[in-house]
Amino acid sequence: xxxxxxxxxxxxxxxxxxxxxxxxxxxxxxxxxxxxxxxxxxxxxxxxxxxxxxxxxxxx
Numbered sequence: 001x002x003x004x005x006x007x008x009x010x011x012x013x014x015x016x017x018x019x020x021x022x023x024x025x026x027x028x029x030x031x032x033x034x035x036x037x038x039x040x041x042x043x044x045x046x047x048x049x050x051x052x053x054x055x056x057x058x059x060x
Contacts, residue, residue, distance in 0.1 A: 013037070020043055020044070021045075024048040029051070040059070043059070
C-alpha cells in the first residue's frame, strides 16, 4: 500500500490471509494484489470507501 491511496501487491500468494479490510482512503487496488490468497474468504470495505478501480486478477 502506498501513500497515494493505491493498494499494491503486498499480500500476493499469502495463504494465511483469510479476511481483509480495505481502508476507506484506498482509491485503487493493483493488478493481482490478492491473487493466490487461496484462503481469503471475506473482503470488507470500510464505510465511506473511495475505491474507484480494482485491477485485473486482483482477487484470483
